[in-house]
Amino acid sequence: MYFTSEKSEHGVLERDFTLGEITGVLWTPESPSPADTSEPAPLILMGHSGGVHKRAPNLVTNARYFVTECGYSVAAIDAPGHGDRPRNAEDTRWTEQLHAARAAGEPMDAIIAEFNLSLAARAVPEWQATLDALQALPEIGPDAPVGFCGITLGTVIGMHLAAVEPRIQAATFGSVFVFDALFEVAKRITIPLTLDIAWHDEEIDRQPSFALFDAFASQDKLLTARPGRHNQMTGSTPGFSAWFLREHLGR
Amino acid sequence: MYFTSEKSEHGVLERDFTLGEITGVLWTPESPSPADTSEPAPLILMGHSGGVHKRAPNLVTNARYFVTECGYSVAAIDAPGHGDRPRNAEDTRWTEQLHAARAAGEPMDAIIAEFNLSLAARAVPEWQATLDALQALPEIGPDAPVGFCGITLGTVIGMHLAAVEPRIQAATFGSVFVFDALFEVAKRITIPLTLDIAWHDEEIDRQPSFALFDAFASQDKLLTARPGRHNQMTGSTPGFSAWFLREHLGR
Numbered sequence: 416m417y418f419t420s421e422k423s424e425h426g427v428l429e430r431d432f433t434l435g436e437i438t439g440v441l442w443t444p445e446s447p448s449p450a451d452t453s454e455p456a457p458l459i460l461m462g463h464s465g466g467v468h469k470r471a472p473n474l475v476t477n478a479r480y481f482v483t484e485c486g487y488s489v490a491a492i493d494a495p496g497h498g499d500r501p502r503n504a505e506d507t508r509w510t511e512q513l514h515a516a517r518a519a520g521e522p523m524d525a526i527i528a529e530f531n532l533s534l535a536a537r538a539v540p541e542w543q544a545t546l547d548a549l550q551a552l553p554e555i556g557p558d559a560p561v562g563f564c565g566i567t568l569g570t571v572i573g574m575h576l577a578a579v580e581p582r583i584q585a586a587t588f589g590s591v592f593v594f595d596a597l598f599e600v601a602k603r604i605t606i607p608l609t610l611d612i613a614w615h616d617e618e619i620d621r622q623p624s625f626a627l628f629d630a631f632a633s634q635d636k637l638l639t640a641r642p643g644r645h646n647q648m649t650g651s652t653p654g655f656s657a658w659f660l661r662e663h664l665g666r
Numbered sequence: 667m668y669f670t671s672e673k674s675e676h677g678v679l680e681r682d683f684t685l686g687e688i689t690g691v692l693w694t695p696e697s698p699s700p701a702d703t704s705e706p707a708p709l710i711l712m713g714h715s716g717g718v719h720k721r722a723p724n725l726v727t728n729a730r731y732f733v734t735e736c737g738y739s740v741a742a743i744d745a746p747g748h749g750d751r752p753r754n755a756e757d758t759r760w761t762e763q764l765h766a767a768r769a770a771g772e773p774m775d776a777i778i779a780e781f782n783l784s785l786a787a788r789a790v791p792e793w794q795a796t797l798d799a800l801q802a803l804p805e806i807g808p809d810a811p812v813g814f815c816g817i818t819l820g821t822v823i824g825m826h827l828a829a830v831e832p833r834i835q836a837a838t839f840g841s842v843f844v845f846d847a848l849f850e851v852a853k854r855i856t857i858p859l860t861l862d863i864a865w866h867d868e869e870i871d872r873q874p875s876f877a878l879f880d881a882f883a884s885q886d887k888l889l890t891a892r893p894g895r896h897n898q899m900t901g902s903t904p905g906f907s908a909w910f911l912r913e914h915l916g917r
Contacts, residue, residue, distance in 0.1 A: 614879075614889065628865075628891075634893075636892070636893060637890060637891070637892055637906075638865065638889075638890065638891040638892075639888060639889065639890050639891075640879075640888070640889040640890075641887070641888055641889075642885075642887060652913065654909060654913050655888075655909070658905065658906070658909035662903065662905050
């Protein structure tokens with residue numbers, strides 16, 4: 416893992432990094448916790464929406480909140496073909512198909528499912544390698560409890576990660592376009608989690624989200640809904656995710 | 667307002683009080699905040715379920731959490747005919763009708779609606795008088811922000827109170843049996859609120875709860891659902907209400 420840039424602002428140290436082909440960013444407290452703190456600060460992995468990148472404005476707002484209000488570390492990586500990463504021919508084809516279907520008012524379900532599954536299959540080992548590298552940093556360490564926050568594509572990737580990676584101890588998911596393959600993934604997830612839906616989402620129906628919520632094997636799960644359309648919910652604050660993850664990760 | 671008993675336990679001062687016919691309990695921090703604290707500690711009013719009283723176990727757990735974790739004050743009063751208060755002939759008749767309908771497996775909707783509306787009409791002025799008296803106490807004061815937490819009957823009463831009482835600034839409601847008259851009340855409520863439902867409630871359908879959520883005039887509202895049957899939800903913690911009310915009442 417190589418840090419390629421560094422800036423410090425309002426108590427938050429923000430560093431870009433690369434790890435092989437992966438491009439990411441790490442936010443940590445400017446003033447590390449005192450050495451005598453008995454428990455390591457939790458680490459939050461954040462998964463961005465499809466079509467944007469590791470520095471999507473909402474993601475950055477949430478990341479900075481976790482650092483300044485909770486003293487946590489936060490990392491985000493670009494999904495394959497997103498942000499600072501080159502897009503391969505197959506991803507380009509899927510993206511063009513999505514744009515064409517949206518413009519023509521045709522269903523996008525099958526394309527989203529296939530595209531998201533392919534991205535998740537590639538992103539899971541990338542997140543695992545990133546987590547290895549982050550835990551090797553002295554300011555994070557191997558014992559930091561780890562949580563995942565994701566929306567839309569970030570939820571699909573985070574679900575696949577949480578299903579196979581025992582280091583993920585709690586998660587907040589949201590606004591996910593639900594397709595059949597996700598139900599089998601949800602059945603393998605047992606960690607405490609929340610599933611957030613936009614109550615007036617014009618792109619994602621409520622019923623499949625309810626069914627996905629039912630499918631999670633987690634005992635401790637919480638469904639939340641806020642008024643608003645897709646990615647335009649009112650009253651949304653980073654405080655909710657922070658509250659939930661703090662209940663399960665500590666500090 | 668007369669205090670009739672007092673005990674102190676694990677950092678919480680608990681005092682029973684009477685105010686005319688009203689019987690209540692007040693929980694406050696054993697060690698009051700330092701005098702130099704610039705903002706007064708919020709006050710939370712808690713409304714118990716139908717058939718129980720001001721010291722229902724869940725209510726007490728939540729009340730103590732608010733005091734010890736947030737430094738808030740918390741008050742609960744017995745609904746008319748509940749707890750330490752005598753039950754009049756009409757309430758006795760409704761209670762007997764409810765028991766008979768439940769035993770016979772007959773619908774209870776009409777009885778619950780009529781009974782709850784009657785209780786709420788009487789409870790609202792009682793809560794207002796209680797709030798006047800609490801705000802006159804030096805340890806609370808007139809400027810304490812006020813929130814309301816209620817479940818089932820407590821939600822019905824809290825909704826009626828919030829619709830007419832501008833001192834209520836935020837609320838968490840839950841597990842309410844929804845009847846038609848509540849929609850008109852919800853339309854007059856504009857404060858930030860949450861509505862919590864038991865996802866597998868065998869007594870209360872989801873759809874009317876969704877419709878009630880839609881009816882609240884509040885811009886900032888959050889619907890939450892947890893697995894579990896009526897009053898038997900998993901993963902439920904006072905931390906959620908505390909997080910939400912803290913976001914809106916401060917401290």
